[in-house]
Amino acid sequence: MQGVIVEAVKRLTDISYLARKAARFAEENPNKLMFLDTNIQSDSSLLMKSLTEIEIGNILGIDGRNGINTKWFKKLMNENNGIITYDTLGRFLYRKYTSKFNFWPYADKNKKVKVSETLLLFRENEFYDDFSPKNFSFILPTVNQINDRFCYSDTRPKTSLWEKHCITTSKGEFVRLLSHNARHWLSTKAERGGMDELTLANWAGRARIADNKAYDHRTEEEKSEAVRNLLIPEYASLLDKIHLNLPVPYEDLGKNRIEIATITEIGICEHDYAMSPCSRHGDCETCKELVCIKGLESSLEILKLREIQLTEQFNKAREHHKLGVFGADRWISNLGWRLTHIKTKIAFLENREIPNGSLLRIPDEYDPSPVKLALQEKGMDIDILEPDTAKLDNDLYRLMEL
Numbered sequence: 416m417q418g419v420i421v422e423a424v425k426r427l428t429d430i431s432y433l434a435r436k437a438a439r440f441a442e443e444n445p446n447k448l449m450f451l452d453t454n455i456q457s458d459s460s461l462l463m464k465s466l467t468e469i470e471i472g473n474i475l476g477i478d479g480r481n482g483i484n485t486k487w488f489k490k491l492m493n494e495n496n497g498i499i500t501y502d503t504l505g506r507f508l509y510r511k512y513t514s515k516f517n518f519w520p521y522a523d524k525n526k527k528v529k530v531s532e533t534l535l536l537f538r539e540n541e542f543y544d545d546f547s548p549k550n551f552s553f554i555l556p557t558v559n560q561i562n563d564r565f566c567y568s569d570t571r572p573k574t575s576l577w578e579k580h581c582i583t584t585s586k587g588e589f590v591r592l593l594s595h596n597a598r599h600w601l602s603t604k605a606e607r608g609g610m611d612e613l614t615l616a617n618w619a620g621r622a623r624i625a626d627n628k629a630y631d632h633r634t635e636e637e638k639s640e641a642v643r644n645l646l647i648p649e650y651a652s653l654l655d656k657i658h659l660n661l662p663v664p665y666e667d668l669g670k671n672r673i674e675i676a677t678i679t680e681i682g683i684c685e686h687d688y689a690m691s692p693c694s695r696h697g698d699c700e701t702c703k704e705l706v707c708i709k710g711l712e713s714s715l716e717i718l719k720l721r722e723i724q725l726t727e728q729f730n731k732a733r734e735h736h737k738l739g740v741f742g743a744d745r746w747i748s749n750l751g752w753r754l755t756h757i758k759t760k761i762a763f764l765e766n767r768e769i770p771n772g773s774l775l776r777i778p779d780e781y782d783p784s785p786v787k788l789a790l791q792e793k794g795m796d797i798d799i800l801e802p803d804t805a806k807l808d809n810d811l812y813r814l815m816e817l
Contacts, residue, residue: 424534431536438553439531441509442520448474448505449551462502471499476549512553522555558594565592602630607637653772654710668706668774681714681760682707701756703777707763710771715764718757725754 440449471488472479495503513519518526522533530536530553539552564576577583577590584590598619605615606627616624633641651659653667657678665672668685677684679699686693686704699705700721707714729750736743756777763775 427534430541431534433548433550434536434538434541434553435531435533437538437551438520438529438533438536440551441513441553442529442531446502446506446509448501448508463500465498465500466504471504474504476547508551515554561594565590565594599630599632602627603632606631606633606641609641653708657708657711679705681705681717682711701753701777705777707760707775709764709766709769709773709775711764715761718761718764722754722757722761725750725757729754 437449440447466474468479468483470479472483477483491499491503491507516522516530518524520529520531522528522530533555535555536553537556538548538550539554540546541548566575575589577592582590602615602619605618610618612624612627615627619627619630621627651661653663655661656663656667662675663678663683665674665676665685668676668683670685672687674687674689677686677688681699683706684699684702684704685706686702695702700718729747732743732746732750736747760775763769
């Protein structure tokens with residue numbers, strides 16, 4: 416799919432090159448006539464020379480040998496007292512093509528993209544076999560022009576791409592694909608993907624949530640299945656709650672706490688954020704407060720991707736260590752320790768003998784807290800004493816009684 420998009424952009428860039436060139440000339444030379452001889456451009460007397468209808472026809476790409484009998488030309492003659500010059504034509508063509516853009520020289524109201532930078536720009540008569548493109552022109556396609564190419568019509572034969580390339584449906588009919596059908600398709604895809612109604616309405620720019628219904632082309636079976644997934648089972652398992660985006664209480668994790676646990680991309684976080692912020696800054700892979708859940712396929716995919724990335728980094732660190740690069744040994748230690756944690760989790764999640772819903776925690780000794788490490792370095796006892804074995808002196812005991 417990526418190759419198709421790249422090729423489409425390349426073709427559009429090539430097709431719009433001459434139109435973008437004309438637009439850039441108009442941006443840099445307002446009211447000037449494009450493709451004039453340099454001698455004429457530099458001579459003000461020649462610019463004000465009265466032109467014949469044949470000369471005007473040659474400039475505009477029309478036949479002026481028998482006169483130009485069009486309403487716009489008669490109006491232009493009346494506005495200029497019957498005298499048409501190079502300067503007059505330059506101002507006329509500049510006004511004609513720039514007036515189609517409300518924010519000239521920009522194509523959008525936010526004024527971020529100039530007309531000469533638009534990808535879909537083309538010249539007048541660009542796609543007609545019977546007429547030559549006008550080299551000084553630049554226009555954007557209208558909705559009707561796009562629909563003519565994508566929707567076959569009996570009243571406008573030989574205008575659609577499907578008819579041109581003999582592409583038909585299974586019934587032998589030419590395709591009728593309106594530009595608005597893309598919104599219906601995207602909206603239906605969003606419904607199938609599980610997007611909620613409010614987000615879908617905001618994303619599509621709709622004034623009412625109820626308007627989503629007109630764009631929802633799911634079958635009745637698909638809608639019934641979506642509703643069925645919203646029903647909460649009476650005895651929902653841990654995996655069911657995660658898949659249904661339901662809150663997971665700590666009781667389901669075997670913890671004697673009332674709060675709701677935090678679901679991450681590779682498991683469940685048991686950290687109590689009411690007590691302190693995350694001390695690992697979101698580094699969940701080696702944290703002892705992360706619980707991996709057997710049967711959570713998304714976490715397995717992410718861990719496998721991280722394994723590939725870390726293995727590549729680990730091998731590079733080993734190569735640098737052999738070359739004597741300073742600090743490479745620390746990278747080997749850090750990456751090896753991290754890679755071991757990830758491989759352990761992957762082995763747990765891929766073990767078919769372990770039932771789905773089983774929990775995996777890293778033991779404390781494999782992820783000691785910085786406080787414990789500091790206390791151990793000072794030779795202090797880090798074991799927690801039970802209340803009945805803790806010794807309090809008499810003064811402190813009396814203070815607690817007060």
